[in-house]
Amino acid sequence: MATPYRRHTYREVPYLLNSRPGPLHHSPLAFAHRGADPRRENTMGAFRRAVDLGYRYLELDVRTSSDGTLVIFHDEELDRATTGTGKLSEKTWEELAQLRVGAEGEFAEELVRFEDLLTTWDDVHLNVDLKDAESVPEFTRIVEKHQAHDRVLAASFNDARRHRVRRLLSHPVATSGGWVATAMIVLLGPLGMMRRLTGRVAEIDCVQVPISHGRIRVVTPRFVQRCHRAGLQVHVWVVDDPLQMHGLLDMGVDGLMTDDAEALADVMRERSVWPQR
Structure with a gap:
């Protein structure tokens, strides 16, 4: 028998389907991290497989x-995951389109343009990590062109990129906190200083964090409670162990990102929140 999900007051955000009335209201969300297939990360093959398994949230990176x-x-650099070498930023799209993505000698997948993925499904949500400053204007242009404001979340370790996204868009998109905003919640929250963070917290809709950062344990029951009291969801990455998944969900986290698509799907199925599309 699945443990009932702990309810709390959500800040309603269109991108976060568990924040508003519907089948996923007050349920945890499942994110396929880079498509949740490390052999062919961030490729259309990985994303299609995740969607076919029941995922409605795809986490990805853009450059x-x-x-x-x-x-x-x-x-x-292209070297680790493709048949190419050198920096991606130094190649044209025509050159990049000739490369193949893969691992352990299985280089079969093509690189994907963000706009192509965005327009493949109209009911799939994209958690987009903006890896370079140059990605911001093109990201906002594509979102505006397709009026996809409710289907994307802008993430970046660099808080300045998130601020620039907000300024360039005609309508807001969901955002998660960068390192500065998240570190302040982690470090100042236990000291009773959450009220001083009100302005920063109001600019984001969730925190997306690892269980630990170095020796610092980030995700604890009190951290989750502090975020919830501030109206923020807590999404944890990258979690592949089913026992750990269950423990975090019992703690009350609002979403999990995984590289093991089947494992997280099975856990969510046990909790009667699958498929999520």
Whole structure:
């Protein structure tokens, strides 16, 4: 028998389907981290597989090519995950389109443009990590062009990129806190200083954090409670162990990001919140 999900007052955010009335109201969300298939991360093959499994939230990274194309890719360098070498930012899209993505000798997938993924499904939500400053204007242009404000979340370790996204868009999109905003919640929250963070907290809709950062334990029951009292959801990355998934969900976290698509789907199925689309 699944443990009932702990309810609390959510700040209603269109992107976060568990924050408003509907099938996922007050339920935890499942995110496929880079498509949740490490053999072919951030590729259409990985994303399609996740959607077919029942995922409605895809986490991904974007970088900008030399000719301004917004490309779904994590690393600054191409060497680890593709048949290419050098910096992605120094290649044109035409050059990048000739490369293949994969791991352990299985390089079969093509690189993907962000706009192509955004327009593949109209009911899938994209958690977009903006990896370079140049990605901000192209990201906002594409969101405006397709009026996809309710289907994207702008994430970045760099809080300045999030601020710039907010300034460039005609309508707000969901955002998560960068390192500065999140660190202040982690470090100042236990000292009873959350009220001093009101302005920063009001600018974000969730915190997306690892369980620990170095020796510092980030996700604790009190951290989750503080975020909830401030109206923020807590999404945890990257969690692949089912026992750990259950423990975090019992703690009350609002979403999990995983590289093991089947494992998280099974956990959510046990809790009667699957599929999520």
